[in-house]
Amino acid sequence: MPELPEAETIARELDGTLTSRVVCGVSLLRADVFRGDRGALAGLVGQRVEKSARRGKRVTVQFEGGERLVFALGMSGRLAVVSADAKVEVHTHLRVGFDGGVELRFCDPRRFGGVYLFAKGAAVVGERLGALGPEPLEISAQAFHGLLDRRRQIKALLMDQAVIAGLGNIYADEALHRAGVHPMRLGAELSEVERRALWRGMRSVLRAAIKHRGTTLVDYRDPDGAPGSFQRKHRVYRRDGQPCRTCGVMIDKIVANGRSTHFCPQCQALGE
DNA sequence: CGCATTTCCTGGAGGC
DNA sequence: TGCCTCCAGGAAATGC
Secondary structure (H helix, E strand, O other), rough: OHHHHHHHHHHHHHHHOOOOOEEEEEEEEEHHHHHOOOHHOOOOOOOEEEEEEEEEOEEEEEOOOEEEEEEOOOOOOOEEEOOOOOOOOEEEEEEEOOOOOOOEEOOOOOOOEEEEOOOOOOOOEEOOOOOOOOOOOOHHHHHHHHHHOOOEEEEHHHHOOOHHEEEEEEEEHHHHHOOOOOOOOOOOHHOHHHHHHHHHHHHOOOOOOOOOOOOOOOOOOOOOOOOOOOHHHHHOOOOOOOOOOOOOOOEEEEEEEOOEEEEEEOOOOOOO
C-alpha cells in the first residue's frame, strides 16, 4: 500500500524519466478509475511534462500548460514506465504514451485508487480526493503539536489525511513505536515531550523509508518494477509475535481506528 | 465532535 | 485439485 515514502520514490523516478516528454496518446481502458472530464484527458496529447511530484500519498504529473494528472494509488495502485510495446498487464486501467516510445501505465487490481485531471489553477479536490493536511516532513514541531490537540486516538489522527498528509497504516505504527506512544492514547493527552518524540519519530521513519525506496509487502513496485526494502527495517508492522527490536518483549497486534495495529506493550505502555 | 460500521474490490491464504 | 470463505486496507458515507 503506497504511503508517502513509496509515492516519493515513484514521483522522483517519474520526474527523471518523463520530464520534457510530450504526450502522443492516451488510452483509458477502464473508465471508472478516471474521475474527471474524459475529453480533457484526450486533450493531453501534445502536452509536454514539466515535472512530477508528490503531495501526501498522491503522485502528480504536471504539464507545461498547467494541467495536472493526479494519481491516488489506493492500496494496490502501481505506476510503471515501460516501452510502448511491452505486454499490457491485467488490471491496467490507463496508458499514457510519450515520445521516445515510452509509456506510463496505471495498474490497480483492487481499484481503490483513482486518476484525476485538473485544469490549470484548479483546486486538487474531487470525488474520494479530500483536502490534505500539512506535509509531515515540512511541518514544524510547534505546528505539529497543535494538530494533536484533540480528544481522538493518536493513531486515527496520524492516519487522517486532512490532519497530516501521507501516513498510512505502516508508517503510523512505525512512528508511534519510535516515539514510545501507545496507538490508543488520545492526542490531547500527550505531553509536550511525547508530541516532540512523535514528531521526530514520524520524520525519521519517513526519511529512512524513502532512503530504502519504500516498503514492499505484496504489491508495491516502483515505476521500474523494483520493490522497496524498508520492510526489513520495520520495528512493529506485521511483526506481531516477534520480539521487539528495542526491548525484546513480544510485539502485540490489536485493532485501532478499524485497522490492524502493531505495537510493543513495553516500549509503548498505556501508562496509568 | 468522535467513533464504529459499512462500502468499494481482488488476490492470497486457509479450511475442507 | 478445486471450491468456498475470510481478510486486508484507503477513504468516504452513515448512523449513533
